[in-house]
Amino acid sequence: MTGRITRRQALVSLGAGGGLLLSGCDRIGRSAAFQTVQSGAQDLTMGMQRLVTDRNALAPEFSPADMSPFFRTNGNAMPRSPHYAAHLASGFADWRLVVDGLVRRPLSLSLAQIRRLPARTQITRHDCVEGWSAIGKWTGVPLKLLLDGAGLRPEARYIVFHCADDFRGVPYYESIDLIDAFHPQTILAWGMNDRILPVGHGAPLRLRLERQLGYKMAKFVMRVEAVASLGRIGRGKGGYWEDVAGYQWYAGI
């Protein structure tokens, strides 16, 4: 008899413990102290990954036979701004990419000028934070060429990408540090799968950042800004999803 009661007690306490753990987790997860611990773990992850990774280590590249038969879109597939619609209607003829901020020579480049610059083509795997992957072929100008052309000032620490799309009126933006900005595979792509980059994938230009997840790879890039800190941009966390939903700024994992 004692044995049976013990067992029941053990099971009851196990169940109660589980429930407590569950409701507790959501409360703990929202506490400021715990968020500090979590962001510390993120820094540890980024630090360790950077420690074991060569700065210029290339993401795996694939052959045409490895490519996904269909490459889905995600996020915004069509910016809503009338400004963008006008550019789209005119084939981006009067569109300019602005490179400014902490640079010595701000640039304003037409799409034709950008396409005439040396280009890199890479077949890489795109990983969404949700868990899916697709392999596609991307062609574009290495970001390094634009940044070298504009000449970064020594205070510059991050590169911010301002986009034409928005979510409920909040413009999309993303940011990366200079290690990733000067990485050889970091390109502003104007071509995809041997064609002009389609609107759903970010025409006229989208960032390819092959060592991080999809939400870092800003689409519909209008302006590239060099900054010393991310604090004064958006809500200060370095990107749209970082600001509104707590996504991790470092998305290498």
Added chain:
Amino acid sequence: MDPGAPVDEPAGGDFVYRHRWPTRLWHWLNALTVFVLLMSGFMIFNAHPRLYWGEYGANADTPWLQIGGDRERGHIVIGPLDIPTTGVLGHWYDSNGNLQNRAFPGWATIPGHYDLAGARSWHFLFAWLLFIPGLLFWMISFLNRHVQRDLAPKRHELAPRHVWQDVKDHARLRFPTGAKARDYNVLQKFSYLSVIFLFLPLMVLTGLTMSPAMNAAWPWLLDLFGGRQSARSIHFIVAMLLLGFILVHLIMIVLAGPINEIRSMITGRYRLPKEKQR
């Protein structure tokens, strides 16, 4: 007491020191860590409840496993199998009474509602709590000979007849008593060794294989597991194996006497079950 036994041989009812402090500490840390990882992992799975083999895999590609549902029912589809899971997976009601078609229900996930960013924060924090103490446990357990002395099966235990006898004893819920209960039986050794040296390392390595930064640093990981989506599938399968281990482990604790078993994992001291009276 068996009259042939040496004088210092413990007998049923005696207390023996069974678990040293590194084992006990790691056990209870993992009791927390593994649950947080499983439950935040379920939340991450909910963001794309489909699994594929190979390097790529997205909505237009064919998954080998898929969990989903509609207004009427929930189901898990594994290859040609379509298993109804209405009420649990793909069709469940949240705490506000609203029907949800996400794969894993709120009571099984951390956070308890859809929050991919939050789940990733939990998952990657506790991944460190699995990895670093796990490495320490490995080192300490080789140094204090826990692995060699308590976990490695003795030669005679590996004989098919011995293993089969142990299977039969387990099936009949006939557990060792007296001095024999001091050591792990061979099925216990197999399962503990699998968890410590196979399942947990596989979880860490397949987890790292899903990281695009690690793919650049250590591309051999992709070759090892056959691509990122294969690594994601293996990560899920081994997580289910770990969940299965935990369920069997808990059942065995309850059957073998929960007070004595739990106490021994807290204090280290284990009371040998009494020999059956004839």
